[in-house]
Amino acid sequence: MTIDRRDLLKVISSSAMAAAVGGVLPEEMLPQLTAVDQERQNAGLSGSLVQRAPERLLQSEPVVTLDAEGTATIAWETVIPAQGGTIYVGVPNDEIALDWPIYNAGQSVTEESARLKHEARVDLRGYASRSAPRMLLEGGTLAYRLELFDTRKSAAQFIDRHFSFQVENGKFRKTPAILEGPFLSQIQADSAIVWWVTDTPTKGEVRLSNGVNIPSESGPSEGGLASRHIVRLRDLSANTKYRYQAVSAASDGEIRSRSYTLRTSPQEPAFSFVFTCDGRTGGLGGGDMALEGINGISARALAIQMARHSPHLMIFTGDLINGYTTREDDFRAQLRSWKRIYGPLWHEVPVYTGMGNHESLLDIFPDGVQADKQAGQSAEAVFASEFVHPMNGPEPEHPGLPPYKGSVYSFDYTGCHFTQLNSDYWYSSRPQQRAGNPFGRLLPGQLEWLEKDLTAARSARARHIFVFVHEPAFPNGGHVQDALWGGGEAEGVKVRDRFWSIITQAGTSAVFCGHEHNYSRTLIDSKTPVHRDGTANAGFVKPVWQITQGAAGAPFYPRDSAVPWAKAVKKFVAHTWSYCLVQVRGPLVSLETYSYTGELLDQAELV
Ligand SMILES: [Fe+2]
Known part of the structure; x- marks a missing residue:
């Protein structure tokens, strides 16, 4: 059965809307959309679009620098002047599967007046000596939370971030960090995607516990390095658990995720x-x-x-x-x-x-x-x-008009069909x-x-x-x-x-x-x-x-x-x-x- 577009267009009350989705509409309606788009463009160019201040207090992402002695300087900007706060530090919890960081130290960020640019210093060597001695030998990942006071709401805001570092011969050095992931996507009986994002361009690969290493398919941008890594694992066995690890490396060091488990889909529903x-x-x-x-x-x-x-x-x-x-x-x-x-x-x-x-x-x-x-x-x-x-x-x-792909999609899993609208x-x-x-x-x-999607699924006997x-x-x-x-x-x-x-x-x-x-x-x-x-x-x-x-x-x-x-x-x-x-x-x-x-x-x- 096909949809009668004219019928549905009647449903959509706006003529501009109709012109946009039409394709079947009289040509004379199209200029309306063009005029609207032109107006939007003009508004943008002349700066007359209204900017809404973010609910978040951050104007920009915190930037971390680390000196050889282990002093980390974390700098950030706020959208409105803010004064002081607290920084908490800790480590990702590596003893349990759900590894949210747990903070176990903190210090005040003292500022004498409200300002837009802020800075906090963390003594990594001191923290590691007290709380995570292993870090002094090999480095690791430090999680931190900024607690800032938002005077617009009279409420505290939390900003959770982390960074990674290495220690060599007693000297500290910042290394690439895995900002997001590794995450699993599009798992089938014989394949899976593992993806993650690093804070700087790196070369990525997934290491499976069976000794197979699969490089990232991310484009050869930035001299073979990329921040977003997508690895497609193929030829896997159905209904099987694999241990996997995401590894990213660049000239300034290597970061390895913890080892996690992925499970391929069963063959029977x-x-x-x-x-x-x-x-x-x-x-x-x-x-x-x-x-x-x-x-x-x-x-x-x-x-x-x-x-x-x-x-x-x-x-x-x-x-x-x-x-x-x-x-x-x-x-x-x-x-x-x-x-x-x-x-x-x-x-x-x-x-x-x-x-x-x-x-x-x-x-x-x-x-x-x-x-x-x-x-x-x-x-x-x-x-x-x-x-x-x-x-x-x-x-x-x-x-x-905006794309649907990547937000509207369907997939099959173990003989069942899933459609996201x-x-x-x-x-x-x-x-x-x-x-x-x-x-x-x-x-x-x-x-x-x-x-079409559901008809095909039905024909395929989902x-x-x-x-x-x-x-x-x-x-x-x-x-x-x-x-x-x-x-x-x-x-x-x-x-x-x-x-x-x-x-x-x-x-x-x-x-x-x-x-x-x-x-x-x-x-x-x-x-x-x-x-x-x-x-x-x-x-x-x-x-x-x-x-x-x-x-x-x-x-x-x-x-x-x-x-x-x-x-x-x-x-x-x-x-x-x-x-x-x-x-x-x-x-x-x-x-x-x-x-x-x-x-x-x-x-x-x-x-
Ligand atoms: Fe909603």
């Missing part, structure tokens, strides 16, 4: 995955609950609970970060904060992320309209570049004024791709199909006035119904979403009232579960029982951080939902 979303901070609680855009307390607790199940995959669909920033460096820093927090789990469990409305990287115009940056600078492009996801997504809705593509707060798309509106190109999308098709509390059904207005409902028809016709087992900061489990079928007037959609022939799991850390929303499908909601939990564990056993799919404390909140057989 007997596996589990964990799912959650909306782990962004609301800033409430401060400190670790507002860790550069992330709720670090809930994230760590959830990662610990998830790890206890030894899941084969972890999926996190949107609102990783607080986002809504105008600065690319701030957007990237928040995503890196997310990676830092989920990293210890990710060393051994492949993680797949999707975008939500908070993954917003914006231009703000003088009239207050906010819109996604263009194409290569867009939130979609930057998000894709911060992960290593499959690149089989759709083409942009129109040439020149983006419900918040190419955002504009006022599409009538500036080209873009409201939140929660799936556009025609993405829906066409979804239909045992189960799971679809992931940030915004729910059937909201139950917090976003009843919007989400994929557009709050129940005709155009939104039409797109939502088209989406759910594709889902049901493909025989999807469950749709996983978030956006609503709570947990709910809803079964939709052809008799469920799904419209404001209480009518059902006879096209929803196969009953399909919608699992809303937006309880990873953002402020909670209570239930709204006034929705037409209220009786189809089998479980609702409003007030605890939680995640889902999905276990596939051949034809059976079971769901368990746990709180961050490990309590079982819900249990169901999905298939």
Whole structure:
């Protein structure tokens, strides 16, 4: 079945929007978009775009220098004048699998007046003598936390970073550090990707415990050196555990990760995955609950609970970060904060992320309209570049619009099909004024791709199909006035119904979403009232579960029982951080939902 683009374009109220996604529209409409783009360009050039100060206090990344005697100088800039703080130091915990650093020393950063440029000194030799004598022999990695006071919020902000060094003949020297990773991605029965990022260009390779070393495929930039390393492991055996280590070297030294375990997929569908979303901070609680855009307390607790199940995959669909920033460096820093927090789990469990409305990287115009940056600078492009996801997504809705690839994608795992969508593509707060798309509106190109993707999966006899999308098709509390059904207005409902028809016709087992900061489990079928007037959609022939799991850390929303499908909601939990564990056993799919404390909140057989 093909999508009638004209039908869906009617759904999209903005003429500028329609012109942009059209391709089928009268030529005379296109100049409207051109004019809007021109205006945006002019606004950018003349500096009239509004810059929003980052929520983070950092203006720039801390820079570390280290002298031969072991004195590390850490320098940073703040976006507003700030005075003093505390620096804590420690080492990554190398005795347990989830290796977040533990700080065990600290000192004040004394400054006599508020300023933008700051500096702290750490006596590495002294610290190592007291707390980590091994470092004096061979060097290591020092983790540090800056605790700074943000007068804008009257709250402390924590900045967690680390650097690596060597000691030779009693002299200290900074060496390359692994900033991110190593992380696992795209694991199959016979292959896997290991990727990591170093703070300076290095040559990377993965060493397997069977003695095989595989070099990084990163481009031959910078004289064969690169900061981002992607290693594709091939010819692995199914359902097998391998010990692996990421190694990066340059003329100034070598850094080796700890040794971690990766597990190839089984050949029969007997596996589990964990799912959650909306782990962004609301800033409430401060400190670790507002860790550069992330709720670090809930994230760590959830990662610990998830790890206890030894899941084969972890999926996190949107609102990783607080986002809504105008600065690319701030957007990237928040995503890196997310990676830092989920990293210890990710060393051994492949993680797949999707975008939500908070993954917003914006231009703000003088009239207050906010819109996604263009194409290569867009939130979609930057998000894709911060992960290593499959690149089989759709083409942009129109040439020149943000890419889908790397944030919308699908993959097969052990005979099951997983599809990740983006419900918040190419955002504009006022599409009538500036080209873009409201939140929660799936556009025609993405829906066409979804239909083809799921049809192909069905033809290939996928045992189960799971679809992931940030915004729910059937909201139950917090976003009843919007989400994929557009709050129940005709155009939104039409797109939502088209989406759910594709889902049901493909025989999807469950749709996983978030956006609503709570947990709910809803079964939709052809008799469920799904419209404001209480009518059902006879096209929803196969009953399909919608699992809303937006309880990873953002402020909670209570239930709204006034929705037409209220009786189809089998479980609702409003007030605890939680995640889902999905276990596939051949034809059976079971769901368990746990709180961050490990309590079982819900249990169901999905298939
Ligand atoms: Fe959201």
